[in-house]
Amino acid sequence: MEALILSCGTGGGHNSAGKAVMEELKRRNHNAVMLNPYNLRSKKLAGKINNAYIYLAQKAPRFFGAVYGAGQLYRKLPFRSPVYFINHCMVSTLGEYLEQNHFDIIIMTHLFPAEIITNMKSDGFSVPKTMFIGTDYTCIPFTEETDCDVYVTPSPELADDYTNKGIAKEKLCPLGIPVMSRFSESENQDEIREKLGLDSDKKYILVSGGSMGGGQIKKAVKTLSSVIYDYENTELIVICGNNKKLYDKLKSAGYPKVNVLGYCENMAEYMKAASLFVTKPGGLSSTEAAVSNVPILHTAAIPGCETRNAEFFSKNGMSRLCRASKRELSEALKIIDDEKACLAMAENQHKKINSNAAADICDLAEKLIKCKN
Incomplete structure (x- = not known):
């Protein structure tokens, strides 16, 4: 099989899902x-799109939520969205790439490439055959x-969330969000901690x-550090991602019992070493x-998806939800x-989340290709 995976860097989840599928396909x-289609036109353009999203999510989450809410309202109108028409400018660029390179299937982990293909x-x-992978636990605006x-x-x-928005039920495949295999590997916590230099x-x-280190993490860390001060043998490990300003501010704050790290390639190991994971509710990170x-x-959810x-x-008993106030935390x-x-x-996580989603998605891709042939 020759597969093309299209994603965008508006948040790390879309790329992580794409990498998980690519890992399984290559296995x-x-x-x-795997590529960002806008890079075919201009790396500068791709960077602007990614950075605009990240800036809004980090610096203006309420405005981001307002934009998302506007999208929810706009989707009720009887015509296509501006997102659809804006992505028309990529048709000739991606069309030329597909003429020069043969693929049996295109797998998309982001709305924008799906708009281009449409x-x-x-x-x-x-x-070729096309597959869209949702990376949030809702049907995001304009998927329909x-x-x-x-x-x-x-x-x-x-299912109802998608069909109520107009997507045919027979097209839905509830296989889950794909994650890299290392997240589902069974490992001894003590051995992982020893490897990470933890007690x-x-x-x-x-x-x-x-x-991107979003979701009011600075406020959460400040509150958590004061809350756990009296907790015996308990420490915080803060992963700042690509947010260097957040890293610098937290390091300079000098909070007791707080270990501050930047971007980590071994996030799976830190999750398995942890007694509790405090995070904004991103679809991919929550699934991991x-x-x-x-x-x-x-x-500290970013308003919207x-x-x-x-x-x-929280409804399915897989997490607890609270604001970053000291009392609630x-x-x-x-x-x-x-x-x-x-x-x-x-137990609820095990029941509700498919840890083999990447494999099941690749099974489906293989089936689609066989049906085509």
């Missing part, structure tokens, strides 16, 4: 290429105006705002945590000493 000896179909371009052969959704519980006798609270079976405390993610996880952190509650959360 099966298929050929896979424009291409509308303009009469011949494209795309035209893909199949839509991989995170959960069968989201096996301590409890570690892992704090992260995703790859659930696959790793670490108790999750969701806080992350709000839906938090609702889905103090109450929520009690789970770290509640073994029964932690086990129940892990």
Whole structure:
């Protein structure tokens, strides 16, 4: 199989999902290429698109939420969105690339490439089989105006959310969100901690705002450091991702019992070493945590799809949801000493989250190609 995976860097989750699928395809000896389609036109253009999203999410989360809300309202109108028409400018560029390179299937982990492909179909371009993978626990705005052969959704519980927006039920495949295989590998926690240079006798609270270090993590860390001050043998590990300003501010703050790290390639190991994971509710990072079976405390959601993610996880007993106030965090952190509650959360994660999503998605891709032939 020759597979093309299209993604964008507006947050790390889309790329991580694409990499998880590519990892599994290559394990099966298929050929896979992953790229940001806007790079075909201009790396500068791709960078501007990515940076605009990250800036809004980090610096103006309320405005970001307002934009998301406007999208929800706009999708009720009887015509296509501006997002669709803007992406028409990429039709000839991606069309030329597909003419020069043969692919059996195009797998998309982001809405924008799906919009480009839909424009291409509308303009009469011949494209291979197409698969869209949702990376949030909701049908995000404008998914319904795309035209893909199949839509991989995170959960069968989201079927009505997709069909109510106009996507045909027969196109839905509730296989889950794909994560890299290392998150589902069973490992001894003490051995992982030794490898990371952590103390096996301590409890570690892992704090992260995703790859971009968003979600009011600075406020959360300040509050958490004061809350755990009296917790015996408990420390924070803060992953700042690509947010260097956040890293510098937290390092200079000098909070006690707080270890500040930048971007980490071994996030799976830190999750498995943790006693609790405090994070904004990104779809991919929350799925990684659930696959790793670490108790999750969701806080400081970026308004929009992350709000839906938090609702889905908390409703299904896979996380606890709270704001970053000292009172709420103090109450929520009690789970770290509640073994029964932690086990129940892990059991719910195991029931509701498909740790083999990447493999199941590749099974589906192989089936689509066979049907085509």
